[in-house]
Amino acid sequence: MGFLSPPPVRTLPLTGEEPKVVVPNGNGNGNGFVSAGRKVAPSSLAIDRMAVEDLSIAYGSKVAVDSVSLPIRQGEVLALIGPSGCGKTTLLRSLNRLTELTKTASLKGRITLDGDDIAGFEPTSLRRRVTMVFQQPNPFPMSVFDNVAFVLREQASRRPRKRDLKGQVESALRRAGLWEEVKGDLAHPALRLSGGQQQRLCIARALAANPEVLLLDEPCSALDPQSTKVIEDLIVQLREEVAVVIVTHNLQQAHRIADYVAFMYLGELVEYGPAEQLFGAPRQERTREYISGAFG
Amino acid sequence: MAVAQTPTARRSARDSSSSWRWTDRLGLAFAWFLGLLFLVVTVGIVIYLMVQGIRFVKPEYFVTSPSAGFSESETGGFLDPLIGTLQVTAMAMAIAFPVGLGVGVWLSEYGRPTWLARLTESTVEMLAGTPSIVFALFGVLLFQSPVLAAFSQKNEGIVFGRSFFAAAAMLSLIALPLVVANVREGLQAIPGHVREASYAVGKTKWATTRRVLLPAARPSVVTGAMLGVGRVVGDTAVIILLLGATLRINPAEGFLGEARGTGSTLTSFVFQNAPTGEANQPEKAYAAAFVLLSLVLVLNVVMDFVVRRGRRLTWGS
Numbered sequence: 001m002g003f004l005s006p007p008p009v010r011t012l013p014l015t016g017e018e019p020k021v022v023v024p025n026g027n028g029n030g031n032g033f034v035s036a037g038r039k040v041a042p043s044s045l046a047i048d049r050m051a052v053e054d055l056s057i058a059y060g061s062k063v064a065v066d067s068v069s070l071p072i073r074q075g076e077v078l079a080l081i082g083p084s085g086c087g088k089t090t091l092l093r094s095l096n097r098l099t100e101l102t103k104t105a106s107l108k109g110r111i112t113l114d115g116d117d118i119a120g121f122e123p124t125s126l127r128r129r130v131t132m133v134f135q136q137p138n139p140f141p142m143s144v145f146d147n148v149a150f151v152l153r154e155q156a157s158r159r160p161r162k163r164d165l166k167g168q169v170e171s172a173l174r175r176a177g178l179w180e181e182v183k184g185d186l187a188h189p190a191l192r193l194s195g196g197q198q199q200r201l202c203i204a205r206a207l208a209a210n211p212e213v214l215l216l217d218e219p220c221s222a223l224d225p226q227s228t229k230v231i232e233d234l235i236v237q238l239r240e241e242v243a244v245v246i247v248t249h250n251l252q253q254a255h256r257i258a259d260y261v262a263f264m265y266l267g268e269l270v271e272y273g274p275a276e277q278l279f280g281a282p283r284q285e286r287t288r289e290y291i292s293g294a295f296g
Numbered sequence: 297m298a299v300a301q302t303p304t305a306r307r308s309a310r311d312s313s314s315s316w317r318w319t320d321r322l323g324l325a326f327a328w329f330l331g332l333l334f335l336v337v338t339v340g341i342v343i344y345l346m347v348q349g350i351r352f353v354k355p356e357y358f359v360t361s362p363s364a365g366f367s368e369s370e371t372g373g374f375l376d377p378l379i380g381t382l383q384v385t386a387m388a389m390a391i392a393f394p395v396g397l398g399v400g401v402w403l404s405e406y407g408r409p410t411w412l413a414r415l416t417e418s419t420v421e422m423l424a425g426t427p428s429i430v431f432a433l434f435g436v437l438l439f440q441s442p443v444l445a446a447f448s449q450k451n452e453g454i455v456f457g458r459s460f461f462a463a464a465a466m467l468s469l470i471a472l473p474l475v476v477a478n479v480r481e482g483l484q485a486i487p488g489h490v491r492e493a494s495y496a497v498g499k500t501k502w503a504t505t506r507r508v509l510l511p512a513a514r515p516s517v518v519t520g521a522m523l524g525v526g527r528v529v530g531d532t533a534v535i536i537l538l539l540g541a542t543l544r545i546n547p548a549e550g551f552l553g554e555a556r557g558t559g560s561t562l563t564s565f566v567f568q569n570a571p572t573g574e575a576n577q578p579e580k581a582y583a584a585a586f587v588l589l590s591l592v593l594v595l596n597v598v599m600d601f602v603v604r605r606g607r608r609l610t611w612g613s
């Protein structure tokens with residue numbers, strides 16, 4: 001795997017010189033960092049799903065996100081990176097209007113989903129189209145089956161019955177790569193699964209709603225390398241069906257799975273571009289400092 | 297500067313901790329002593345009452361009603377008080393549990409407008425601090441009023457204001473704060489991201505509370521209910537003032553006669569039969585006290601079990 005090769009930014013020259021990237025750029029022969037780190041070739045088609053237009057979010061008077069504009073595309077994984085407190089989570093949460101749950105938060109600008117302003121949506125229906133997975137695995141206190149079925153059912157009801165949902169539950173668990181491990185005992189309490197399994201269950205739950213956009217906020221930060229790898233593979237597979245936005249502190253991870261990367265700093269979007277370009281030849285000084293500091 | 301200061305600071309911290317050590321030890325020893333003393337006293341009381349009680353408990357007490365008589369062999373058992381305890385507790389909890397659950401959920405999950413939440417909170421706290429004899433007295437005034445006459449037995453037009461219903465209504469006020477506090481605590485212990493995870497898949501607040509939060513808070517909810525039951529089962533003041541002095545269950549006529557009738561409970565039975573009571577049959581008092589104590593102990597064990605089972609399954613914060 002790509003863990004073995006040195007990160008390319010180490011080979012970057014100091015300020016003033018031309019950036020010198022030793023490893024082959026783009027779809028190379030597979031032994032440099034850039035290509036070795038990539039899980040798969042870039043996706044063939046990308047469809048614009050969401051657009052963030054000049055978005056600013058403040059908590060009281062404290063600006064957390066400052067005029068950010070970004071496209072979010074299906075067929076691509078978008079990674080949000082940046083130092084702690086730079087507004088990644090805030091930006092992510094605004095995409096399915098979870099920011100509204102914070103009373104002090106105020107929002108300016110526009111976010112659209114398939115061309116429609118999300119402010120006009122019913123929050124519950126928006127959140128079924130744009131689902132989210134959190135940093136801490138947080139399965140609901142019920143069985144593995146019910147965790148997924150809960151999403152499929154009408155609000156608080158217990159109907160429809162198990163039999164009718166079995167197919168959908170299975171397909172969500174399969175897409176999250178958990179089916180083989182839990183198929184023997186779907187009645188198992190979800191909170192008794194391992195951390196990695198719990199997180200995949202949360203992904204299954206988020207996928208059960210058949211969303212168009214999947215938001216992931218540091219989904220692997222509480223997990224071991226093995227579970228992390230499983231989830232990373234999963235994310236790359238998922239990008240064909242849903243637009244994926246992932247917040248991560250792990251730049252190696254961003255490099256491994258993201259097609260596009262957005263680097264944020266103090267609420268501003270400093271740089272947005274294809275992963276290879278952003279990591280290989282960052283255009284902004286601050287991006288370079290950040291990725292070299294964090295890599296080195 | 298900072299670098300130079302660090303070692304000194306550390307050393308002085310260690311110095312002070314070593315000079316504190318003997319006082320620490322003394323404190324620790326004192327804490328141990330108090331803890332053990334407390335344990336010995338509690339266990340002593342429980343064992344004494346159990347031993348005293350079990351000597352006098354006879355199986356027939358559980359199946360015979362109390363009756364008037366001159367010797368202990370003639371006065372029957374405590375079937376009616378036992379049923380009375382179960383009945384009044386069930387009725388009190390039938391009021392306190394849903395109301396307490398509702399108030400607890402509202403305080404924790406909604407709590408708007410804020411002034412109303414504050415007011416509710418203080419009211420519940422005040423209820424928790426009120427002696428039960430005050431509830432009892434208040435209940436007497438309340439249920440003697442002609443408006444609430446329908447809830448208790450009447451005798452030739454005179455409203456006594458005594459009934460299972462009246463007692464249960466006042467007892468529910470004793471249980472209520474315990475239910476509210478525990479439900480609330482249980483809900484607030486659930487990390488915010490769990491709620492958000494449910495909203496983030498399109499669930500409403502109500503669906504989230506109903507299907508995610510309340511099941512997660514179940515150990516606390518059960519604890520609250522059990523603590524409430526414990527208080528209600530053991531209360532005497534409200535029973536004596538509001539349930540009446542009839543040892544036998546004495547249903548009223550008409551609709552829901554049982555609930556509007558009078559009777560007794562194990563606590564009022566013990567009160568009556570204690571050496572200082574009217575009936576003065578200490579052996580029966582001990583026997584009834586034994587049953588009462590056993591009920592409460594069983595309740596505690598069940599509660600412990602439920603809580604232990606539930607606590608193992610939680611999230612990180």
Ligand SMILES: Nc1ncnc2c1ncn2[C@@H]1O[C@H](COP(=O)(O)OP(=O)(O)OP(=O)(O)O)[C@@H](O)[C@H]1O
Pocket residue numbers: 059062063064082083084085086087088089090091102104
């Ligand atoms: N609920 C809140 N109320 C007030 N301020 C908040 C709230 N949440 C976040 N902030 C502030 O907004 C800024 C951005 O926070 P955010 O959580 O989006 O950062 P982040 O990039 O996700 O950081 P991290 O990498 O540590 O998760 C921070 O300065 C933070 O203090």
Ligand SMILES: [Mg+2]
Pocket residue numbers: 088089090217247
């Ligand atoms: Mg964050």
